[in-house]
Amino acid sequence: MAKVEVKSSCLVPMAANDMNTGGGMSRMELTPWDLQFLLLDPIQKGILFHKPSQSHDQQLLQRTTIIDHLKNSLSHTLAFFPPLAGRLAAATTVENTTTTCFFVDCNNSGAEFTHAVAGEVCVSDILEPKYIPEIVSSFFSLDGVANCEGISKPLLGVQVTELVDGLFISCTANHAVIDGTSFWHFINSWSEISRGFDKISKMPLFEPWFPSNGGSINGLVNIPLPPLEQILLQRNHVMPPPPLLQRVFHFSKESVAKLKAKANSEAGRDKIVISSLQAVCAHLWRSIARNNNRNNCRTQIRSQEEVCSISLLIGARARIPLADGYFGNGAYIAKTSISETELVQNGLGYAGLKINAFVAKQNREEVVKFVEDWIEKPTMLRKGSIISNLLITSSPRHNVYGSDFGWGKPLAVRSGKGQKFDGKMTTFPAAEGGGIDVEACLAPETMHAVEDDAEFLEAFTI
Numbered sequence: 001m002a003k004v005e006v007k008s009s010c011l012v013p014m015a016a017n018d019m020n021t022g023g024g025m026s027r028m029e030l031t032p033w034d035l036q037f038l039l040l041d042p043i044q045k046g047i048l049f050h051k052p053s054q055s056h057d058q059q060l061l062q063r064t065t066i067i068d069h070l071k072n073s074l075s076h077t078l079a080f081f082p083p084l085a086g087r088l089a090a091a092t093t094v095e096n097t098t099t100t101c102f103f104v105d106c107n108n109s110g111a112e113f114t115h116a117v118a119g120e121v122c123v124s125d126i127l128e129p130k131y132i133p134e135i136v137s138s139f140f141s142l143d144g145v146a147n148c149e150g151i152s153k154p155l156l157g158v159q160v161t162e163l164v165d166g167l168f169i170s171c172t173a174n175h176a177v178i179d180g181t182s183f184w185h186f187i188n189s190w191s192e193i194s195r196g197f198d199k200i201s202k203m204p205l206f207e208p209w210f211p212s213n214g215g216s217i218n219g220l221v222n223i224p225l226p227p228l229e230q231i232l233l234q235r236n237h238v239m240p241p242p243p244l245l246q247r248v249f250h251f252s253k254e255s256v257a258k259l260k261a262k263a264n265s266e267a268g269r270d271k272i273v274i275s276s277l278q279a280v281c282a283h284l285w286r287s288i289a290r291n292n293n294r295n296n297c298r299t300q301i302r303s304q305e306e307v308c309s310i311s312l313l314i315g316a317r318a319r320i321p322l323a324d325g326y327f328g329n330g331a332y333i334a335k336t337s338i339s340e341t342e343l344v345q346n347g348l349g350y351a352g353l354k355i356n357a358f359v360a361k362q363n364r365e366e367v368v369k370f371v372e373d374w375i376e377k378p379t380m381l382r383k384g385s386i387i388s389n390l391l392i393t394s395s396p397r398h399n400v401y402g403s404d405f406g407w408g409k410p411l412a413v414r415s416g417k418g419q420k421f422d423g424k425m426t427t428f429p430a431a432e433g434g435g436i437d438v439e440a441c442l443a444p445e446t447m448h449a450v451e452d453d454a455e456f457l458e459a460f461t462i
Contacts, residue, residue, distance in 0.1 A: 002120040004138040011110030014078035014085040025082045028104040032374035033329035037175040038148040044416025046170030052407040073194040082106040088150035111156035114141045123166040132246040139168045140416035147176040179329040184398040194405040204327040245447040253434030266349025274352035282351035287456040289343045291449035309337035311388040314362045396429045396436045
């Protein structure tokens with residue numbers, strides 16, 4: 001079995017940079033959007049490249065140059081993103097010493113940088129198998145570290161893994177500090193610095209958003225949480241996940257367009273109402289419902305009134321709206337449900353309209369209400385607390401394939417094993433543009449049933 005050998009690991013501080021906007025930044029407050037993720041795993045995403053072509057005599061020099069170059073460019077990029085070089089900090093308020101307030105201490109303790117080698121693994125070994133190989137999870141650092149452990153652990157872990165003919169560059173980022181939008185903002189910025197830019201094209205904005213009742217006391221944002229010891233104890237009471245299979249379903253640009261047209265046609269609308277992503281989500285939702293029903297995957301006893309739910313990551317950035325470059329989390333999870341019979345017996349357009357109507361209800365008022373309610377009664381998400389047949393995360397709008405570090409665009413994107421469970425769907429843009437890739441994580445029985453589902457298969461390209 002192929003192995004990954006760690007060659008070196010170190011902490012990389014941010015470089016001195018007169019052009020950065022956060023050089024004098026000492027701390028960053030955390031919002032309810034951030035704090036809700038304290039008990040969960042960090043974001044783990046990585047991109048696969050072919051190695052830059054070099055002659056045989058230059059290979060040893062190339063290895064040293066690439067690793068040192070990426071480490072140096074990371075340091076300069078962190079100068080524009082001071083929180084990612086810091087650590088979480090906890091403080092008790094004078095008013096209540098039994099509760100804790102969290103923030104980011106921008107103390108430049110550094111991000112973790114790991115150089116690893118998978119000397120028997122080729123690019124084709126990652127891209128060609130039907131299921132994502134288990135070795136991919138070894139391409140990520142800080143594995144098993146919870147977000148709340150950012151008190152003592154790096155908030156960002158980078159691992160550069162050399163393959164026989166490629167490179168896999170991964171980032172593990174604390175989800176209580178950063179969301180997918182800010183994650184890819186950082187990766188895109190790092191790739192710019194790697195290509196020789198002196199300054200990144202879009203500066204991050206470190207101005208956390210709070211509603212009117214999110215005031216501060218003595219300089220601390222007044223969102224009291226349980227002491228860190230209690231939070232860690234809650235984190236430890238988690239059952240290990242059951243066996244899962246992971247596979248990337250590729251919806252080409254043409255497939256997405258057909259699904260979108262079909263959904264809107266069935267919905268009987270003269271103008272386009274159901275978006276491309278909503279049509280793909282509806283297609284996934286109906287297939288999971290059909291195949292759960294057929295295989296009894298989750299329950300032994302089922303009824304005609306079995307409820308089938310879908311959870312969506314609702315973005316707050318456009319709804320508030322937040323400024324372009326806003327750094328941190330700007331999203332929350334919302335769920336809607338209908339009966340399994342209703343979902344399966346009606347068409348794609350019906351499911352698409354249900355998703356469209358639910359998303360439309362998530363307006364500015366709902367976003368603000370979520371934050372205000374959370375401040376009044378903080379509730380942190382836990383592993384296993386997202387009870388849903390389907391959870392759609394990430395976004396096909398992220399600029400994944402714009403991350404050119406100087407030797408061409410990525411070949412593919414993959415995620416680590418953090419926060420994986422039956423029914424999680426991670427969406428990415430497809431490499432060719434206009435398409436959508438869905439990294440599906442399912443119980444083996446459900447995955448095999450989906451793979452035999454003719455209605456599902458006709459809509460995408462493997």
